[in-house]
Amino acid sequence: MVASIEDVARLAGVSIATVSRALRGLPDVAATTRDRVFAAATELDYVASPFAARLASGRTATVGVVVPFVNRWFFAEVIDTVETALRKAGFDLLLYNLGDGHGRARFFEVMPMRKRVDAVLVASLVLSDDEFAALSSLDAPVALLGLERRGFLAARIDDVHSARVAVEHLLSLGHRRIGLIGGDTDDPMRFTPPLHRRDGYRDALRAAGIEPEPALEVLGYFTVEGGGEAAERLLATPHRPTAIFAESDEMAYGALRTIRRAGLRVPDDVAVIGFDDQINAELMDLSTMRQPVAEQALDATTRLLAAIGAPEIAEPTTVVLPTELIVRGSTDPSRSVY
């Protein structure tokens, strides 16, 4: 069978306590002893049983990562970044994918992370007070990604401002009728961007003296399909918009397809700007607001790990990372690559 700490102790001729100390790099172990322990451990190909260690120490060396989806660009990037950072720090990543409204309800009811994580990272979910309470009941530090709340450490972008910059870009090109393709702010899986990006859209219009029209705000559900159908509705309005702001690149792709299928040209007939600057945006020649996903994820993870060691040191803070307007051919004909 596999070696246990006792086997190592016997081979090294020391007690199991010394083995434990030596292997974990604790101070107060003589160098020669340490060497002997390491040699024995190597020879026996020993690794500590994480469960025994966790039971004895109370620390799990595990972080729970909660996401509403795993197969969407933003969340896949987040998981990638967080996994790497955790692995480097010697932590395991326990993945929790909410999946749908039902999965979400069950998740917060059961709280499957109970007693098995040292910390939690939650990505881009609009949480109810009850859900926040459930997280707090875990009694572990919680990091929020893409949202913010007093008492929680968080990393995010300024969605309101970023959306406003996107729409201002369209305004600066002379557009006055600008459609919005957004997410459902009442969806049970609601996540944060839809609310804020819509606010930024309205802010920009009002600041330009344009009153937002409900008919120009349509739902695209953050999918390509949804974006395409939303664009159909926008094109069908009596006095159709000359520009569209989609709250995500994916929805913008759908809109581009709809517009072109309708025989209209981008950006001459209808300009389109997205949000994210995800991997395919350049491919689609799509103007967009770039957001630094890896940076947000890394920032949150780093501070979360720090919080595990020393909780309650200070009021958790929110870090807001900058976004950037990326102008491509879908709004600026002079830049079009096609």
Add this chain to the structure above:
Amino acid sequence: MVASIEDVARLAGVSIATVSRALRGLPDVAATTRDRVFAAATELDYVASPFAARLASGRTATVGVVVPFVNRWFFAEVIDTVETALRKAGFDLLLYNLGDGHGRARFFEVMPMRKRVDAVLVASLVLSDDEFAALSSLDAPVALLGLERRGFLAARIDDVHSARVAVEHLLSLGHRRIGLIGGDTDDPMRFTPPLHRRDGYRDALRAAGIEPEPALEVLGYFTVEGGGEAAERLLATPHRPTAIFAESDEMAYGALRTIRRAGLRVPDDVAVIGFDDQINAELMDLSTMRQPVAEQALDATTRLLAAIGAPEIAEPTTVVLPTELIVRGSTDPSRSVY
């Protein structure tokens, strides 16, 4: 503090052994006793400590999932599907992302899954004998996704045949000079598709009496960028191909962009077919070979979980799932949606 099994036992007026049995649904517990235990557990909001349970039982109720990337379509789909299936079965998902060649080497050297998973699922990695040995040393059932090996349960598609069908589609349209955009078969992060899809490509050509030309096989590294650059090289060949088979949709997207930027039309000047039928393929009007990712992942997971309960019952088998040719406008002008 949080309740332990003793608290529940005291409240229910039984021994901790009975609590353990009742809560796990073991037989030989009187119905009335069971009810009392459940009532007590509910009242105290008790959940068993997984670590104590694992230490005592030796079972971890955890599956390790090893992927070379998490932010690529195929793997994100896999993780999504597997997570859902595991959660439903009461298992945790421990995610291991190899990241790069160095990460991969370290991974198989350290074997961070040791002593912490009941089973392992490996997705689309070409594994060396040493790496297979390392996995076997975990002494846990292993499921392979997208590859196959004697002694391991596996789910995959027939990459050789599927690639052949894709190329035969091009041949049936009259194309004789067909370029290949593939992955690097010598890459340290090598995964399985490149080898097999290239073989299928060559098989199809030979069967049609065409000798494969090395100049028409270029590397696209399974990225959009790489696919675009590969297409540039193909277009620059003296007698340029009239059709291109890309081993993934992503590379096909890059190729489409390159072709259009060069002022050529798809499919009239150059036809393109991809592989995967991932989410954006329809958007790009790309012909492709559809592969059932969720089905493969679910099949492997289901059988893996079964193997945990009853290992060695029978020789592990490989399930091969069917792929499907999806013809769109990038090969068939009559179907073009643009």
Add this chain to the structure above:
DNA sequence: CTGTTAGCGCTTTCAT
């Protein structure tokens, strides 16, 4: 600097 010892919170015989 090192060893002894008492748990951590369960599961699992073995009795009864």
Add this chain to the structure above:
DNA sequence: ATGAAAGCGCTAACAG
């Protein structure tokens, strides 16, 4: 059907 008791393999005081 239930309980007593012996671990599972570590960590963390506490001695010395």
